[in-house]
Amino acid sequence: MNGFKHKKNICKYVCIVIATALVFASAAAGYADAIDEFYIEDAAVFIDELDDDYDAAAFDDGYAAYEDANEDTLANIVLSLGAGFSGWSDPVGKSSLYPAAITLGQALWAFQTAALRVIAPGQAEEQISVNDPRVKGKAIPIMTYHAVADVPWTSNDMLFVRPKNLEAQLKYLADNGYQTITFEDLDNIGAFSKPVMLTFDDGYKDNYTVLYPLLKEYNLKATIFIMGNAVWSKRYLSVAEIVEMADSGHVSIQSHTMNHLNLSSLGKTALDYELSESKAFIESITGKPVVALCYPYGSNNGTVRAAAAGYYRYAVNTVSGKFVCGTDLYSMKRIMVGRGMGISSFAASL
Numbered sequence: 001m002n003g004f005k006h007k008k009n010i011c012k013y014v015c016i017v018i019a020t021a022l023v024f025a026s027a028a029a030g031y032a033d034a035i036d037e038f039y040i041e042d043a044a045v046f047i048d049e050l051d052d053d054y055d056a057a058a059f060d061d062g063y064a065a066y067e068d069a070n071e072d073t074l075a076n077i078v079l080s081l082g083a084g085f086s087g088w089s090d091p092v093g094k095s096s097l098y099p100a101a102i103t104l105g106q107a108l109w110a111f112q113t114a115a116l117r118v119i120a121p122g123q124a125e126e127q128i129s130v131n132d133p134r135v136k137g138k139a140i141p142i143m144t145y146h147a148v149a150d151v152p153w154t155s156n157d158m159l160f161v162r163p164k165n166l167e168a169q170l171k172y173l174a175d176n177g178y179q180t181i182t183f184e185d186l187d188n189i190g191a192f193s194k195p196v197m198l199t200f201d202d203g204y205k206d207n208y209t210v211l212y213p214l215l216k217e218y219n220l221k222a223t224i225f226i227m228g229n230a231v232w233s234k235r236y237l238s239v240a241e242i243v244e245m246a247d248s249g250h251v252s253i254q255s256h257t258m259n260h261l262n263l264s265s266l267g268k269t270a271l272d273y274e275l276s277e278s279k280a281f282i283e284s285i286t287g288k289p290v291v292a293l294c295y296p297y298g299s300n301n302g303t304v305r306a307a308a309a310g311y312y313r314y315a316v317n318t319v320s321g322k323f324v325c326g327t328d329l330y331s332m333k334r335i336m337v338g339r340g341m342g343i344s345s346f347a348a349s350l
């Protein structure tokens with residue numbers, strides 16, 4: 001390398017470092033503390049309200065893991081602030097700053113990634129997240145299931161997939177090289193060539209008795225969205241079953257709120273409770289970060305999405321279609337697997 005080129009390269013690196021540092025310093029200094037305080041206060045309120053059975057050590061572990069997984073990057077800070085501000089200033093959910101915050105956050109994310117690629121090429125190559133412009137347009141099928149049973153126990157039999165159909169679908173995925181990922185894997189989506197997500201809403205007991213053994217048999221992963229207040233009911237997963245599955249590496253436990261209410265109809269306090277308590281509850285029992293929310297009935301609007309952005313990194317709805325990288329992470333589309341879906345239409349939907 002000759003001297004001129006060498007100098008030019010040093011200049012380029014110094015400029016990028018200074019520009020990145022300035023952008024980070026100006027926003028992060030003021031806001032990171034505020035956001036940290038917000039989470040810590042929230043955790044303290046939660047701890048105050050718990051009874052004697054509360055496992056403080058498990059909660060601390062969960063919170064530390066959550067912090068590790070959610071470093072306050074500038075993009076996240078802008079997303080949270082923009083979404084939060086949008087929520088306060090826009091109680092009817094019509095306007096607003098929310099799309100602008102998402103766009104700004106994604107642009108900053110792209111800038112950070114580009115800067116990182118120059119400063120530390122090896123590191124950037126290892127992790128390509130779902131926000132990375134290089135995967136923009138990549139489609140990820142997110143399948144929606146509920147209960148798994150031959151005999152439905154409610155009149156809504158569409159919610160009950162037959163065990164033999166589920167097994168055929170899982171076998172198809174395993175035989176054809178699909179990679180069943182969970183929301184945690186979206187930070188490294190570049191590592192997966194045929195990703196698919198299996199999501200199970202409501203946390204029915206059969207997810208433990210039927211789904212879980214199949215996941216182990218075929219070595220696949222799934223996400224179960226549970227309601228915090230359902231763990232005491234015999235139709236639903238118990239705390240012990242949730243913990244066992246979460247520890248197995250085959251199941252990620254994520255939030256379906258506390259009480260399965262229509263979030264669009266709730267006031268600010270009730271909405272905040274449904275979002276924050278379910279996340280804190282699940283983290284306290286599994287010791288693992290909760291990063292994704294499933295809107296009950298798919299119900300959401302600008303206010304709900306803005307509030308969700310204060311606690312979660314992703315939220316799925318019931319709008320049909322594949323999720324596409326680069327689109328709104330708080331309106332992720334899914335594909336419903338109904339009771340009558342045969343293996344050929346399942347394969348065609350992927």
Ligand SMILES: [Zn+2]
Binds near residue numbers: 201256
């Ligand atoms: Zn549900």
